[in-house]
Amino acid sequence: MITLNVNGKDVQVDVAPDTPLLWVLRDTLQLGGTKYGCGTAVCGACTVHLDGEAIRSCITPVSTVHGKKVSTIEATTDGSDPVGAAVHAAWVKHDVVQCGYCQSGQIMSATAFLKSLPRGKQPSATEIDSAMAGNICRCGTYVRIRAAVADAAQTLA
Numbered sequence: 001m002i003t004l005n006v007n008g009k010d011v012q013v014d015v016a017p018d019t020p021l022l023w024v025l026r027d028t029l030q031l032g033g034t035k036y037g038c039g040t041a042v043c044g045a046c047t048v049h050l051d052g053e054a055i056r057s058c059i060t061p062v063s064t065v066h067g068k069k070v071s072t073i074e075a076t077t078d079g080s081d082p083v084g085a086a087v088h089a090a091w092v093k094h095d096v097v098q099c100g101y102c103q104s105g106q107i108m109s110a111t112a113f114l115k116s117l118p119r120g121k122q123p124s125a126t127e128i129d130s131a132m133a134g135n136i137c138r139c140g141t142y143v144r145i146r147a148a149v150a151d152a153a154q155t156l157a
Contacts, residue, residue, distance in 0.1 A: 002066050006031070007075040017063035022046045024062045025072060033073035033104045037136075044135030047105035048072050054112035073104035076111055083111050086155040090148035098139035106135050110149045120157045123150065 001012045006029060013028050025031045025048070034057055037045030041056035048057045049071040076084025087110050090096075097103050113131035117123060123131070128149045129142075137145065 002062055004062070004065055005067075005069045007071055008069075013062065015062060018061045020058050021048070021060040021062050021065055021070070022057040025057060025070075031072050031074055035101060035104055037102070037105070042134070042136070043102070044105040044109060045102050047108040047135065049108060049112055052112065052115065054109045071108075073108060076107060081111070083114050083152070083156060086152040087111050087114065087148070090152040090155065093151060094144045094148040096141050096144045096148050098141055102135060102137045102139075106132070106137065106145055109135050110145075110152065113149070114153055114156060117153065121153070122157065123153055125150070 001014050002017065003010060003012050006025070011029060013024055015024055015028060022034060022036060025034050026036070034048055035045040036058060037043035039058050041059045044056065046056055046058040047054050049055070050060070050065055051068050075081060077088065079085060087107055091103070091107065109132055125146055128146050132145060132149065
């Protein structure tokens with residue numbers, strides 16, 4: 001048994017230690033918001049937070065997160081996370097989503113980035129692009145993603 005803290009709740013899972021965290025979240029814990037994209041940490045669709053840092057869950061063995069805090073996209077939608085709420089509101093305001101497949105990973109990267117900024121700091125377009133690099137959007141909504149991240153930062157300032 002491996003013990004994890006997922007979205008603030010301690011859970012135990014009976015899986016092989018080398019099982020990717022992505023599959024534990026999706027298949028074992030039925031948290032389907034985290035998406036499978038490439039399986040090689042290239043696309044960012046599987047991004048979650050591990051102790052507050054954005055990581056790619058498709059290549060992270062569940063044994064390496066034993067006892068750590070994992071946050072998924074589901075945790076950003078319950079209203080308890082002001083950064084997540086600001087990002088979601090900005091995503092809607094800027095009509096970011098087209099197909100939507102990459103969006104949970106995009107939002108998780110954006111929230112980790114905004115949480116890492118000093119309070120009140122407004123990131124530049126270059127800083128936003130750098131923070132969001134590695135999250136691929138096949139619909140090409142990068143301009144709207146950048147605008148939404150900047151808007152969320154402004155809201156949080």
